[in-house]
Amino acid sequence: MPSHRALLPRSTPAASGVSSRAVAALLDRLEERSVECHSIMVVRHGHVVAEGWWAPYSAGRPHLLYSVTKSFTSVAVGLAIADGLLSLDDRVVDVLPDHVPAGVSAQARRLTVHHLLSMTAGYRTDSLGEAWRLEPGDLVKGFLRIPFTDPEGTRHTYDNATTYVLARMVERVTGLGLPELLDERLFEPMGVDHAEWDRVASGAAFGFHGLHLTTEAVAAFAELLLRGGVRGDRRLVPAAWIELATRRHADPLPPADGPGDADFLDGYGYQFWTSPHGFHGVGSFGQQFVVAPSHDLVVVLTGAHHQEQGVLDAIWECLLPGLDRADSAGDDEKLAERLRGLSFAPVPGAAEPGRPxxxxxxxxxxxxxxxxxxxxxxxxxxxxxxxxxxxxxxxxxxxxxxxxxxxxxxxxxxxxxxxxxxxxxxxxxxxxxxxxxxxxxxxxxxxxxxxxxxxxxxxxxxxxxxxxxxxxxxxx
Known part of the structure; x- marks a missing residue:
């Protein structure tokens, strides 16, 4: 297992103006709602004030982030734009001409980096499966072949293929693979030495999924965004890109079968979700980071559940009211002891060592x-x-x-x-x-x-x- 390297300083909840009882209330709420968590980290004023892993999960172990990966791809796009290698108005067909299908539609020819980042290409459903079916060996070409249902820029549809295409565009203009670019420009300067990537059959990183990082590495990334892209005395990400990427660019539509989740209807930026409290990144089955700038707060959780909105509600309702409040040293230690003891139980029963x-x-x-x-x-x-x-x-x-x-x-x-x-x-x-x-x-x-x-x-x-x-x- 990789050794754990501290990326952020530590503090007690009281010293950073966080009620340890509020953190405990957050844990209680998650337990009451049967939200399976694998890790949690709360960062206030740049310091980790609460952290825990449910054994056998542990601090030094990377965890699959699913679609939280998209926010890292967004940063890669921002770096390419800052370097003058890409622009929001650049078209897919111009950057990746060898992936353009014969007879490509006029709308496909108009698709830009902006449309991909905001997921407003013009499809009403995620295009990934159909793109793969049409072009098993070239997902970009398959994406461009699918007939559109709406004009570009008019409708937001959560669409994994858009991020895959962005990753390939970044790689084309920078000459580096997405993992190599982010290692050089983001992870190594942050001190992250254990980023792992799942890959498609060609060997390319998914871009929209597949990044594995420790909980603290995700927290350090979120903290970097909160600080406008500066870590220590070094700027790693342009502040202008963070402001642009975490701003609302599209209005998600509620699902046909109900009102939808409040924090996922607030708005969509450039591979980030917006919320009344700031912005967040979300991956399937409970991988989440939350940045609340007005509270100088970052929260990261990993897990295995389908209650992402419920987790956000618990943060807003249990944790936020406990900010700028300090409980006793005894309360802080009680919380720390609880966090140290988080665990899934091994399978109960007998050993029967002679019984195969x-x-x-x-x-x-x-x-x-x-x-x-x-x-x-x-x-x-x-x-x-x-x-x-x-x-x-x-x-x-x-x-x-x-x-x-x-x-x-x-x-x-x-x-x-x-x-x-x-x-x-x-x-x-x-x-x-x-x-x-x-x-x-x-x-x-x-x-x-x-x-x-x-x-x-x-x-x-x-x-x-x-x-x-x-x-x-x-x-x-």
Whole structure:
């Protein structure tokens, strides 16, 4: 596991004008609403005042950010514009002429960097899947081939493909891959040395998804934005770009089946969401950073849930009222102790060290992490088991605790136990929100495996424990 390197100074809640009881109330609200969090960090006046990880997640471990990645791609666009290599009015067809399909429409020819950043190209649904279907080997060309439903610039539709195209435009004008550009201009100067990227089959970074960073690295990024792009005595991002990118450029429409979430209807900037309190970045299943400039506040959370608006509501309702209030040193220590003790429980049950088990995976539901009919086995070893999952995966699992292994390059953390004649294991793909529960009936010799949340890049467990993850660009 990467060692943890402090990127931000620390302070007590009281010293930074944050009520530790308000932070505790935020944790209480998340627990009451069954919001599964993996980490939380609260930064006030530039200092980390509260931080915690739900074991087996930990401070030094990068976490998949899903669409929070888009905000980093926005910064890459801003850097290219500041360098005079790109402009908001530059057209896709001019920057990427070798990706323009024959007979391209007049509207596709008019699409600019501004339309991509604001997701106002003119589609009514996310174009990613259709672009991939039309051009499996060239997502940019597929994007430009899809018929438009609305004039460009008139309608906001959340559209992953627009960010993919932006990433390719940045790479074309800078001559650097997106990861290499951000390493050189952003991450290395910030002190971040463990940015990881998932990639499409060609080897290119997704751009709209796939960045893995530690919670503190995301907090340091958000803090950099709050400080107008300056870290220490060095400017890393132009202040003018941050102001422009985090300003409303499009008005999201409410969903057809309801009123929608308030903070996601306030406005959309250039790959950032706006809100009455500032701006935020959001990735699927609970990856979030919040910047509230008027409160000099940054909050970062990772997790595995579908309650992003509920988390924002909890921040506004529980945390904001506790700003510019100081509780006692005893309250601060009580909160720190609670944060140190955050944990998911290892699988409860017995070790039965002399009892192996082997079974065949029963009829699989859609989204199964293993193919139907796969053989699974648990062979006892000192303090746990070797789990054999299908033909190629061997994972170490601990009893009463967690054991880490990396069967195909990506770390996996697992625990297991016997519960009567049932063997149960939890297998965390620990740099992501995702885990698999394996349940084996030792009498019937059948097994069931299921994701907590099926990854957007497909259900195969084997794909998601390879490093780097490489897949076709079909994230929804």
């Amino acid at each position: 088990v082997e079974a065949r995976l029963d009829a699989c539901a859609e989204g199964s992490p293993l193919p139907e009919g796969s053989t699974v086995a648990a062979d006892p070893v000192d303090g746990g088991w070797l789990l054999r999952l299908g033909a190629s995966l061997v994972v170490e699992a601990g009893h009463g605790g967690w054991r880490e292994s990396a069967p195909l390059g990506r770390p996996v953390v697992a625990s297991a136990a016997w519960q009567g004649d049932t063997f149960v294991a939890d297998v965390y793909v620990i740099t992501t929100p995702h885990r698999v529960r394996l349940v084996v009936d030792a009498v019937a010799r059948t097994a069931v495996a299921a994701w907590n949340i099926v990854p957007l890049t497909g259900p195969s467990l084997e794909v998601h424990v390879r490093s780097p993850l490489m897949t076709r660009p079909d994230v929804a």
